[in-house]
Each structure stands twice: as C-alpha cells, then as structure tokens.
Amino acid sequence: MNKRIDRRQRISEAFEVFRSAVAAALGAASRAHRNASVQHAREIFEVVLRQDGIDRALRDPHYANVLRNPKFADVVHRAMEDRERVFAKWTAEGAQRLIDLVAAVAPGAASEPYENWLGQAGSVGPRGPMPELWRIGTAVATGAPLPQQFPVAVPLLDRAHLAIAATPPSRALAENLVESLLLRVLSYFQPGLVHVHVWDVGQLTGSLPGLYPLTRAGLLTVHDPARPAELLDELAEHIRKVHTSVLVDGHVSLRSLEEDSGGRTEPWRIAVLFGNGEPLPEEQLHKLQRIARNGLACGVQLVLVDCPISVNSPVETVLLEDDLTGTTTMTGPHATFRVDPPLPRELVPRACAVIAGALEERRSRVCTFEELLPSRLWAARSSSGVQSPIGHRDGVPVAVTIGDSSPHVLIGGPSGSGKTNFLYAMLGGLAARYSPDELELYLLDFKEGVSFAQFAPGRKDPTWLPNARLVGVNVNQDREFGVALLRFLAEEMRRRADAAKRHEVTKLEELRAEDPEGRWPRIVAVVDEFQYLFADKDAVTREAVALLEDVARRGRSQGIHLVLSSQDVSSIEAFWGKPAIFEQFTVRIALPKARRVLADGNTEAIELPRWHAIVNHESGVKQGNEIARVPDATARGTMDAVQARLFELKPEWLPEPRLFDGSRVPVLEELPGFLQLRPGENRAPKVLLGKVIDVEDHAASVSLARAPGRNLAVFGSALVENASVLRAAALSLARQHEPGQALFTVAPLIDDARPFAADLVARLTAEGHEVSVVDLDGIRERLGEVAAGLTARLTGAVSDQPRPHYVVVYAMDAANALLEAKDPKTLQSGVDGLRQVIKHGPENRTHLIGWWRSPARLKSVLMMGASADDIGSWVAFDVQGQDLTSFAPGQLITWSPRPRRGLFFDRFEHSRPQVVIPFQVPGEDQP
Ligand SMILES: Nc1ncnc2c1ncn2[C@@H]1O[C@H](COP(=O)(O)OP(=O)(O)OP(=O)(O)O)[C@@H](O)[C@H]1O
CATH class of the missing domain: 3.40.50.300 (P-loop containing nucleotide triphosphate hydrolases)
Structure with missing residues (x-):
C-alpha cells in the first residue's frame, strides 16, 4: 500500500515538474508575445506617424492619447527630432527672411x-x-x-x-x-x-x-x-x-x-x-x-x-x-x-x-513748372515718340504724347488764354527730357512780339535752347517763312524716307534701329498763330496748304511732327477745307473758351477755368478729354532757368539755332555770303540784293554773266529800299574785282538819292575802284558815250577785252524827258543810247543797275530797240503785282506790297518771284 502511495506521489511530483515546465514555457511565450506586440504596435505607429507627419498628429485629437503613451515616447521623440533636423534651416532663418x-x-x-x-x-x-x-x-x-x-x-x-x-x-x-x-x-x-x-x-x-x-x-x-x-x-x-x-x-x-x-x-x-x-x-x-x-x-x-x-x-x-x-x-x-x-x-x-483734405489742398495748390521736369535731364529716348507732362490734375501729371500714332498737335484758345504759356510748358518738358540728338525743335511765331526769341541767342541772354534748330520771330507778314519751314520739313521728310528705303524699313523707329550710328532725332515744328499762313487766297496759301498736307500725312512715320497753335481755328478756311490735313492732328489742346479745336459737341473748353487746358489725344472727342492745370512757364526762373541748365549740358559741336527775326534789318557786311565774295577770272560776278526768306539764311542774288538781259532793274518809289539794293549790288560787285579792273558809274538823278550815292562812291573808291559820278545833267552824255563804245564793238571797230562797267543809276526815270529829246544834228535821242546800253551792254560786260520809280516808266523806254527781255532781273518795292506782269511774262503775280519787303524775279533762274528783305543802309537803325 505504501508503495502505491509512494508511486503516486512520485508521479504527481513528476507531473508537477511538467506542469511547472509548461507553465514556465507558457509564461515565457506570453511575455515574448507581449513584447512582440508592443514592438509591433510601435512600428505600426511609426509607420502611421511618419505617414501622417508629426505636425498633423500633433494637431489631430485622435492622436492625443497615443502621443501621451510612454511606450511610444521614443517613436514620437525620434519623429520630433527628425522634424527639427529637417526644419533646422527654416527654423533658423526662414521666417526671418520673409520678415x-x-x-x-x-x-x-x-x-x-x-x-x-x-x-x-x-x-x-x-x-x-x-x-x-x-x-x-x-x-x-x-x-x-x-x-x-x-x-x-x-x-x-x-x-x-x-x-x-x-x-x-x-x-x-x-x-x-x-x-x-x-x-x-x-x-x-x-x-x-x-x-x-x-x-x-x-x-x-x-x-x-x-x-x-x-x-x-x-x-x-x-x-x-x-x-x-x-x-x-x-x-x-x-x-x-x-x-x-x-x-x-x-x-x-x-x-x-x-x-x-x-x-x-x-x-x-x-x-x-x-x-x-x-x-x-x-x-x-x-x-x-x-x-x-x-x-x-x-x-x-x-x-x-x-x-x-x-x-x-x-x-x-x-x-x-x-x-x-x-x-x-x-x-x-x-x-x-x-x-x-x-x-x-x-x-x-x-x-x-x-487724405481727402490733403487732396483738396493739393488741388488748390498750383503745381510748378519745376514739377514738369524729369529727375534726370536728357535721359529719355525718342525712338517711339516723345512725351512730357504739361500740367497736373489732382497732383498727377497730365502728359502730351507725340509719336507715330498721335503725330500732330493742334492748339486753340483765344488771345490771352495761355497758348504761349502752354507751348513753353510743353517745350520745357520735352527739351529737358530729350537731348538734341533725340529731339530737334523748329519754332516759328507769327505773332507780333517775340515769344520764341528767348530760345535763340540774344543780346541780353547769350544762352539758347540746345534742341532749337530754328527760331522764327516777328514773322508777321512774312508768310513765306512759314512756307519755307514747311518746305524744309518736306525736304527732310524725303531725305528720311530715302534713308529708310535704303535700310528697307518704313518708320523712323526702325531706321534708328537699323542705323544706330545715324543721327535721326524726332523733329517737332511749332507754328504759333499759324492761321497767318493762310491769310490770303494766294500762291503762298496754296503752297502752304499743299506742303502742310504732305508733311501732316507723311511726317508721322519719319518722326516729323507739327504743333500748330491758333487763337481762331474756325477762321482757317483753307485748312478746314482740307479734312484730310485736319484728321492728322489727333492731339487737340483746348485752352479756356477755345472754339472748334475739339470735336463738335465737345464743349468742355467753355467751362474750363483759367490756366487750365484740355489735353485730348483722340481728335477731340469728348471721352478723350483730360483736364490739366498748367503751371506758369513764362515767369522768370522757369523756362529760362531750364534753358540755362541745358545750355551747360550741350555738346561743343552743336551750332546755334538759326534765328529769323522778321523785324531785324539784315546787314550786308555781316553776311557770310558777302564776306566770301572774291575776285575771280572765270566766274560771272554775283550781285547780292537782299536776303531771301528761307530756312537756310541765303542771300538773294543775280549773276551778271556776259550775256544778253543781264541787267538789274529796281522798281518803286521807296527811296531807302531801292538805294539799299543798288548799294548791295555795287558793293558785292566791288568785292569781285581787283582795284582798277572794273569801272563804276554812279548816277544819282534826284537830290534825295545823293547821300546814298555819295556813300556808295566813298566806299567804292576806298576799295580802290575807279568811279565816275554823273548827275541828271551828265547822264545823257554819259549814256551816249557808253552806247558809242558798244556800237564800236558791235561794228568791230574795237575788239579788245571789254572792261567790266557797272552803271548804277538812281531814279533813272527822272531823265526820261531829257533823254527823249532828239539831237538836232544826228536826230538821235538819249533814249536810243539807253536802249543800246540795256540791249548790248551785258554781252560786253556793261551792266545797267538802275532804279525806276515805276515799272511803267521803264517800259516806255523799252519800246523799240530794246525789250522787257533785256531786263533779266528785277526787284520791286511798293508796286502792285499786276504792274509787274510785263517783266515776268506768263506769270500771274499776286503781290501786295508791304514795308521793307521786295519782290525779286530773275527770269533766268526763277520760275516764280520770291520775296527779299533789303539790307541796312547807312544811317538806318535796327528797330
Ligand atoms: N498757367 C498759367 N499760369 C500763370 N500765368 C499764366 C498761365 N498761362 C498764361 N499765363 C499768363 O497769361 C498771359 C497770357 O498768356 P499767353 O501769352 O500764354 O496767352 P496766349 O493765348 O498766347 O495769348 P496771345 O495769343 O494774346 O499771346 C501771360 O502774361 C502769361 O504769363
């Protein structure tokens, strides 16, 4: 029995060992499993966290618990560290850089x-x-x-x-x-x-x-x-x-x-x-x-x-x-x-x-001329056009633009409304922005007074506006000067068009790009009171209209721009009759109470306050109106101050602008064309008569070649002007002959002419020339002698080289009665002698330079034996155009005489008569 108990005991004990072993094994497995699960959970968490990003996780409430879980602390920590590393640069400087x-x-x-x-x-x-x-x-x-x-x-x-x-x-x-x-x-x-x-x-x-x-x-x-x-x-x-x-x-x-x-x-x-x-x-x-x-x-x-x-x-x-x-x-x-x-x-x-108050104050404050100027002078380029403010509105500049698509400007406003001031503001702004290589100005003022005179060198102020190439002042009745300017512009336009063609381009802008070395400034030609150009229905107006049409139409692409200003645009019938011209003037400037400058129905100018202007780049239609307050640009310290600054900047080579001053009397002795005259064997002598009205400042001259008809007649009762022409003619001839080579006969046939003749004689003799003086009593004889000499040559009795002989007669017609009387012996009259001189003198180097107080008195002499053809050139003062037609066959001469201006025609050279300004005579003052 005991044995059985003992065995059982042992078995139990054995199973106990087994159970413990199993329990131990299970415990270990469970721990391992737990550990593995935590590890796995961490990894899964890291995957998710990395995927979502730590910043999103930090903001996401669903993450809140997990992020607090100490088991995941290292994963979170690592992610945070990584984030910081990645953002290190941003953290260090990103935000600051943006700040x-x-x-x-x-x-x-x-x-x-x-x-x-x-x-x-x-x-x-x-x-x-x-x-x-x-x-x-x-x-x-x-x-x-x-x-x-x-x-x-x-x-x-x-x-x-x-x-x-x-x-x-x-x-x-x-x-x-x-x-x-x-x-x-x-x-x-x-x-x-x-x-x-x-x-x-x-x-x-x-x-x-x-x-x-x-x-x-x-x-x-x-x-x-x-x-x-x-x-x-x-x-x-x-x-x-x-x-x-x-x-x-x-x-x-x-x-x-x-x-x-x-x-x-x-x-x-x-x-x-x-x-x-x-x-x-x-x-x-x-x-x-x-x-x-x-x-x-x-x-x-x-x-x-x-x-x-x-x-x-x-x-x-x-x-x-x-x-x-x-x-x-x-x-x-x-x-x-x-x-x-x-x-x-x-x-x-x-x-x-x-802000509103400040603006209202600004509005009431007047902007100054200085505010129209750029921060840097002459810094702008004009390739595509020129632009300048001319005034301000609410403190903002209002500009005028002139270029290919707004080529020409028409300015209107009654007298005193500020047109001239406006022009000054515009010219000041433009001249300050564009150098003379970019912009040239041709300035012409028909008004009485001298509004552009300050742009040319003057007696008081020697500075001049470097952009100005031509300044015409006191042009008044010399409309021919306006025509001359237009002719010059048309010529320049053709020159540019030819250059463009050579470079196979069509516009100035392209030409400038193709020919960067060339000098192709834009040209702005300003004509103040331009309506004078069209004052009469005559050849001048006809030519002006034709030229204006040409320049207005074709100037835009060649960088040639017109700025025309007038107090009465409505009266310019010739201009209005040509809508084609008018349409080219797309920029319209209306000063207070201006009429007809803007489009019909655009009446804003009527209400315009003083010293304001409407600037309209759209041919005057209402939507194009821009109103500007124009600063005073004529007061001292404005335009003149800019001119002085620009004058300092101008390059050395830049010539002065040409000045045409209609009220100035030109002086023969100052004229380069006169000073350059020299004796020369093989040239026909040249006679200077006065100055023509042109852009180039030429003299009017006649060549006294050894050929029929090369005589000069001067017509009219104006003593000074006629005496001036005779004097200029004789003195210029004197410069072309060595002393003694030529003979001068000077014949004052009226008393009033004596002082002029005496002065001339004194000058000729001072230069060493031989001068013979005759008066009314001696003229018949003198002409007879000259005629006899010529007859001797014609008949072959004399054949040596003829000596140049210039017969300068004052008031030739005073001798008409005297010459008409016949010599009882020969039955020859003095008129025959005169005719002989006129007809056969020039081919034998004897030239008559004679003044007749009316063309009719000369005509009466030229009946038989000589003809109007024998007077090849003439200058007429105070003679109506129709009285001159017999000396310019085939011409309709529409000339109304004006003070100190003559009409000059050389049938050998001219197709049409031209206007001359006689030179100063001794004792005559400048106005
Ligand atoms: N914006 C302005 N600010 C102050 N004064 C001005 C202004 N514009 C013009 N004036 C003055 O008004 C007067 C007339 O001006 P301006 O000569 O320019 O007029 P206009 O239209 O050309 O007249 P006119 O045809 O009779 O010569 C001048 O004394 C000028 O100084």
Whole structure:
C-alpha cells in the first residue's frame, strides 16, 4: 500500500515538474508575445506617424492619447527630432527672411503697423518708390517645429489682381482685409494717385463705410449695386483711353512707360467688387474678364471678394475659412495666415478725411513748372515718340504724347488764354527730357512780339535752347517763312524716307534701329498763330496748304511732327477745307473758351477755368478729354532757368539755332555770303540784293554773266529800299574785282538819292575802284558815250577785252524827258543810247543797275530797240503785282506790297518771284 502511495506521489511530483515546465514555457511565450506586440504596435505607429507627419498628429485629437503613451515616447521623440533636423534651416532663418523681405519691398504704409501711418496723407509721388508687396496678415508655416510668425503680403497695382473667397463666418474678415489694404495704399501715395471704386452686389449703402469721406474729394466712387455694368463700362473706357492717349508708341504698360519717362502719368484705379459667391451674368463676366486681362497694364486693379472668375492674368487668391484662418497663393498651402486685426473703427473715417483734405489742398495748390521736369535731364529716348507732362490734375501729371500714332498737335484758345504759356510748358518738358540728338525743335511765331526769341541767342541772354534748330520771330507778314519751314520739313521728310528705303524699313523707329550710328532725332515744328499762313487766297496759301498736307500725312512715320497753335481755328478756311490735313492732328489742346479745336459737341473748353487746358489725344472727342492745370512757364526762373541748365549740358559741336527775326534789318557786311565774295577770272560776278526768306539764311542774288538781259532793274518809289539794293549790288560787285579792273558809274538823278550815292562812291573808291559820278545833267552824255563804245564793238571797230562797267543809276526815270529829246544834228535821242546800253551792254560786260520809280516808266523806254527781255532781273518795292506782269511774262503775280519787303524775279533762274528783305543802309537803325 505504501508503495502505491509512494508511486503516486512520485508521479504527481513528476507531473508537477511538467506542469511547472509548461507553465514556465507558457509564461515565457506570453511575455515574448507581449513584447512582440508592443514592438509591433510601435512600428505600426511609426509607420502611421511618419505617414501622417508629426505636425498633423500633433494637431489631430485622435492622436492625443497615443502621443501621451510612454511606450511610444521614443517613436514620437525620434519623429520630433527628425522634424527639427529637417526644419533646422527654416527654423533658423526662414521666417526671418520673409520678415526682412517684406520690410524691404513693402516700405512704410505698405507693411508697417497702422500706428506709423494711419491718419497721415501719403507723400510718395508719381516717381515712386513703388512697393512690390502690401501686407495683409501674419502666418505660420503649418508643421514647422516652432510656431514662428511671418508677415503675409500680396502684390498689387500693375502686378496682380486680388481675389478673396470667404465663407459666411469669415466674410467680415474679408471686408476688414480689403479696408486695411486700401488704407495702406491710399496712405502710402500722395492723395490723388489712387482712386477707389466700390461695387457691392448686396448692399445699397455700399461696403467699406469707413472710406466714405474719400468721396468728397472724388477718390472713392460707390457704384449702384443694381448696375455693375456701369462700373465695368467705366473701367473698360478708362483702359481704352489709356491705350489711345497714353500708351501710344511702343509702350505696353503704364509701368514700362513710367520707367522710360521717369514717373507715373496716370492714377491707379482700384475697383473692389463684393459679390455673393455666384458668378456674374455672362455678359458682365466677359467684361470683367477683359478688364482683368488688360487692366493691369493700364493701372486698373481688381479686388474681387466672393466674385468667382477665371482669368488669364496674374491674380493672387486669399481663401478664408470658417475658423477665420486663411491661406493664400502667395504663401501656398503650407502656411496658415490670420488677417491683420481690423483698423480701429473710429480712426478709419478720420484717416480718409485727412487724405481727402490733403487732396483738396493739393488741388488748390498750383503745381510748378519745376514739377514738369524729369529727375534726370536728357535721359529719355525718342525712338517711339516723345512725351512730357504739361500740367497736373489732382497732383498727377497730365502728359502730351507725340509719336507715330498721335503725330500732330493742334492748339486753340483765344488771345490771352495761355497758348504761349502752354507751348513753353510743353517745350520745357520735352527739351529737358530729350537731348538734341533725340529731339530737334523748329519754332516759328507769327505773332507780333517775340515769344520764341528767348530760345535763340540774344543780346541780353547769350544762352539758347540746345534742341532749337530754328527760331522764327516777328514773322508777321512774312508768310513765306512759314512756307519755307514747311518746305524744309518736306525736304527732310524725303531725305528720311530715302534713308529708310535704303535700310528697307518704313518708320523712323526702325531706321534708328537699323542705323544706330545715324543721327535721326524726332523733329517737332511749332507754328504759333499759324492761321497767318493762310491769310490770303494766294500762291503762298496754296503752297502752304499743299506742303502742310504732305508733311501732316507723311511726317508721322519719319518722326516729323507739327504743333500748330491758333487763337481762331474756325477762321482757317483753307485748312478746314482740307479734312484730310485736319484728321492728322489727333492731339487737340483746348485752352479756356477755345472754339472748334475739339470735336463738335465737345464743349468742355467753355467751362474750363483759367490756366487750365484740355489735353485730348483722340481728335477731340469728348471721352478723350483730360483736364490739366498748367503751371506758369513764362515767369522768370522757369523756362529760362531750364534753358540755362541745358545750355551747360550741350555738346561743343552743336551750332546755334538759326534765328529769323522778321523785324531785324539784315546787314550786308555781316553776311557770310558777302564776306566770301572774291575776285575771280572765270566766274560771272554775283550781285547780292537782299536776303531771301528761307530756312537756310541765303542771300538773294543775280549773276551778271556776259550775256544778253543781264541787267538789274529796281522798281518803286521807296527811296531807302531801292538805294539799299543798288548799294548791295555795287558793293558785292566791288568785292569781285581787283582795284582798277572794273569801272563804276554812279548816277544819282534826284537830290534825295545823293547821300546814298555819295556813300556808295566813298566806299567804292576806298576799295580802290575807279568811279565816275554823273548827275541828271551828265547822264545823257554819259549814256551816249557808253552806247558809242558798244556800237564800236558791235561794228568791230574795237575788239579788245571789254572792261567790266557797272552803271548804277538812281531814279533813272527822272531823265526820261531829257533823254527823249532828239539831237538836232544826228536826230538821235538819249533814249536810243539807253536802249543800246540795256540791249548790248551785258554781252560786253556793261551792266545797267538802275532804279525806276515805276515799272511803267521803264517800259516806255523799252519800246523799240530794246525789250522787257533785256531786263533779266528785277526787284520791286511798293508796286502792285499786276504792274509787274510785263517783266515776268506768263506769270500771274499776286503781290501786295508791304514795308521793307521786295519782290525779286530773275527770269533766268526763277520760275516764280520770291520775296527779299533789303539790307541796312547807312544811317538806318535796327528797330
Ligand atoms: N498757367 C498759367 N499760369 C500763370 N500765368 C499764366 C498761365 N498761362 C498764361 N499765363 C499768363 O497769361 C498771359 C497770357 O498768356 P499767353 O501769352 O500764354 O496767352 P496766349 O493765348 O498766347 O495769348 P496771345 O495769343 O494774346 O499771346 C501771360 O502774361 C502769361 O504769363
């Protein structure tokens, strides 16, 4: 029995060992399993965590427990470490870089806290600097290890539109954002440089109530919510206007123009559209898309709130969420931003009132001439045209553009309305911007007075305007000078067209590109009171019209531009009768009360205040009107000061402008053409008579060749003028002969002529010439001797080289009766002698230079034995055109005499008579 018990005991014990072994084995397995599970869970967690990212896990409430579990602490720790390592660069410098960047490109009100600027009117003018970004809030990079804040800013004005999409809870935030942004912009720039338009689909009273004080100064326009089309049309019209009047000639945007011209010439327009999340009706949407597409180039900025639109132009987008955070396309999806807190309610209207007030004050302040000038003189290029501000509106410059698409300018305004002042403002601005290689000026003033005289060197002021190539003053009745200028321009136009053809181009801009070494400045020719050109229905007007038509039509592509100004455009029938000419004058400037310069029905000039001008680049149609206050440009220290500065800058080689002063009496002895005369064997002597009216400053001259007809007659009763011609003729001949080589007979046949003749004789003898003087009593005999000498040659009795002999007779007709008497012996009259001299003198080097007090008195002599043909050239003073026709067969001479002007015709040289200005005679003063 005991044995059995013992065995059982042993068995039990044996099983006990087994059980313990099993238990131990199971325990170990379970521990291992537990460990493995934890390990597995960690790995799975790490996989998930890495997949989601630690930053997301940290924000996700589902992760909260797990992240606290100490078992996963090392996984979390590792992930955090990795994140920190990855973000080390960002953490160290990322946010700071953004802070620095915004501070650099968004100066002043563009990014600083409102305390620094709100309530002050901006001071930055049209020349900038232009902020690149404008602050809207603060962001943190989502997922960065440290919640470092950095500013969020968006580009605006010329750079990108702004679209904001909000949810109902965040809509108010969107409005705050817009308000703050607008105030930043409005407070940055000088008042007037930015205009705001607001349209809100939902609210009749409009949004942004804090901005309302701006309406008083016209800086804010709140548009009717029921009529969005009105705003869209207005913006579209503005864009069109900028294209047609400002962005002419090559510039694609106001910004590129600004870079070239050194300043903004057009204010920005910011249009804020508050929508309701629904797209606009299709037609309006298309309009809006067009504005979005073209607006940025023309200074039109859209800010669209809940106004869905897809456009093909730069737009930055802001998305605001229910939780009042947002994202923007500027910072991408990895940054969450918060809109800056709203500006203090009560400060906004006050700030807007300050801005409006400052603008009103600016408006009442007169901009100065100095403000028309560029920051750098002569820095602009004229390849595609020239442009200069001529005045300001609301502190913003208003410019005139002259180029291929706005080639010519017409200025109108009654006397005293400021045309001349306007021209000065324009010429000052242009001359300061464009060097003489870029722009040449031809300035002609028909008015009494000397408004352009200061541009040429004068007795008091030796400086002159370097751009001026020609200055014509006191032109008054010398309409021929206007024609001469037009002729010169037409000639230059042809020269340029030929050069263009050689380079196979059609326009000046292309020619300049093809021929960079060539000098091809643009030419602006200004004619003040140009209606004088068309004063009579005569050959001058006909020629002027033809030339004007040619230059107006073809000048544009050759860089030749006309600026015509008149107090009475309506009276210029010849001009009006040619709509083709008129149409070329697309730039119209109307001064107060100007009539007919602008298009019919555009009567704004009537209401224009003093010292203002309407600048219109659209042929005068109403939409093209831009009003500018023109500064005083004629006072001392304005145009004259610029001229003095430019004079210092001018290159050495630049010649003085030619001055044509209609009131000046030319002086023979100062004329280069006279001083250059020398004795010469093989040339026919040249006789200078006076100056012709031309651009080149030539003398009128006749060649006294050894040929029939080479005599000179001077007609008219005007003593001084006739004596002047005889004197100039004789003195110029004297310079072309060695002393003793020629003989001069000087015959004053009336007493009044004696002083002139005596002076002439003195000068001729002083130069060593042989002079014989005869008076009325001796003339018949003298002519008889000369005639006999000629007869001897004609009959062959004498055959040596004839000696040049110039017979200068004052008032030849005084001897008519005396000459007509016949010699009782020979039955010859003195007239026969005279005829012989006139007819056969020239071929034998004897030339008659005679003054007859009327052409009829000479004609009576030229009946038999001599003819009008024997007087090959003549100058007439105070003689009507019809009285001269017998000396210019086949010509219709429409000449009305005028003081100190003669009509000159050389049948050997001229197809038509030309006007001459006689030289000064001794004792005669300059006016
Ligand atoms: N913008 C201006 N600011 C101040 N003064 C001005 C301005 N424009 C013109 N004036 C002054 O008004 C006067 C007349 O101006 P201006 O000579 O330019 O007129 P106009 O139209 O050319 O007259 P007119 O044809 O009679 O010569 C001048 O004394 C000029 O200084």
